[in-house]
Amino acid sequence: MELRFTKGHGTGNDFVLFSDPDGAIELDADDIAGIADRHFGVGADGVIRAVRSARLPAGADALAEDAAAEWFMDYHNADGSPAEMCGNGIRVYGSYLIENGLIELAEGESVAIGTRGGVRRLTRTAEGFEVDLGPFVVLDGDVTVSARHLEVARPGLPVGVGNPHVVVALADDAELDAIDLSEAPGVSPAPPDGANVEFVVPADPLVLDGVGRIRMRVHERGSGETLSCGTGAAAAALAIRHWAGANAPDAWRVEVPGGVLGVRVLATPEGDHVALSGPAELVFEGTLEI
Numbered sequence: 001m002e003l004r005f006t007k008g009h010g011t012g013n014d015f016v017l018f019s020d021p022d023g024a025i026e027l028d029a030d031d032i033a034g035i036a037d038r039h040f041g042v043g044a045d046g047v048i049r050a051v052r053s054a055r056l057p058a059g060a061d062a063l064a065e066d067a068a069a070e071w072f073m074d075y076h077n078a079d080g081s082p083a084e085m086c087g088n089g090i091r092v093y094g095s096y097l098i099e100n101g102l103i104e105l106a107e108g109e110s111v112a113i114g115t116r117g118g119v120r121r122l123t124r125t126a127e128g129f130e131v132d133l134g135p136f137v138v139l140d141g142d143v144t145v146s147a148r149h150l151e152v153a154r155p156g157l158p159v160g161v162g163n164p165h166v167v168v169a170l171a172d173d174a175e176l177d178a179i180d181l182s183e184a185p186g187v188s189p190a191p192p193d194g195a196n197v198e199f200v201v202p203a204d205p206l207v208l209d210g211v212g213r214i215r216m217r218v219h220e221r222g223s224g225e226t227l228s229c230g231t232g233a234a235a236a237a238l239a240i241r242h243w244a245g246a247n248a249p250d251a252w253r254v255e256v257p258g259g260v261l262g263v264r265v266l267a268t269p270e271g272d273h274v275a276l277s278g279p280a281e282l283v284f285e286g287t288l289e290i
């Protein structure tokens with residue numbers, strides 16, 4: 001079977017996207033891992049299928065949550081495992097839906113998108129997109145994280161933003177640059193569903209003109225070290241905000257190896273939400289033999 005695909009990225013977190021409006025294309029984990037393979041496939045951190053919510057069991061939940069969520073982001077990591085949410089992916093997905101005439105979205109307008117983590121509202125901005133990632137949880141607990149070239153295990157803070165993260169604060173840029181993320185960090189106790197792990201260094205000063213500033217590297221569950229992780233940037237900002245205490249800002253600038261992302265905490269009638277903003281680029285199109 002021939003599969004027409006588009007390659008895109010958000011701050012270097014790259015994705016293969018394809019359309020399957022009626023949910024007719026069946027790919028298993030090995031097929032997806034083959035597409036994402038950087039030597040034998042197209043190469044990507046994740047694979048995104050554009051499918052109508054009405055055509056998927058998980059999409060039925062999305063439609064029950066918000067009947068306007070016509071499109072579902074069917075997201076899989078590079079190893080073929082499904083994930084609840086992808087903060088960079090959903091911006092690139094928005095761009096893909098627009099480019100392919102599947103939705104119309106002018107600057108300032110927003111659209112509801114179904115994901116396994118729930119419906120997310122995506123707004124087109126001058127720079128790209130902002131996505132409301134919804135409510136979040138920061139869980140104080142006794143978690144430690146080890147990594148190669150990190151001398152002693154460090155405390156980690158579990159943060160949930162639709163998908164699971166553990167955030168570790170490091171002392172300085174030298175320590176951040178030294179860690180080797182070619183192997184998955186060890187998280188103890190092991191999270192039941194695995195976790196994305198973010199290593200973060202606060203800038204000096206931490207807050208400039210009311211905006212918190214951090215640098216981050218990430219090891220993504222199911223994909224390894226990536227140049228960026230949108231939900232990871234949100235989790236990292238939320239963790240540092242939590243540690244910084246009462247006077248910490250709500251707006252954050254997160255520098256990742258692939259660029260810069262914006263994070264802000266939004267007060268909503270249902271409680272605090274976290275929102276992520278950044279660019280979305282479509283790079284090339286091609287055809288794959290599956």
Ligand SMILES: N[C@@H](CCC[C@H](N)C(=O)O)C(=O)O
Pocket residue numbers: 013046077082083084085086087088089163164196220221222223228229230231232
């Ligand atoms: N890169 C993504 C997160 C993708 C899913 C993640 N690896 C997981 O398994 O939860 C992002 O930009 O948020």
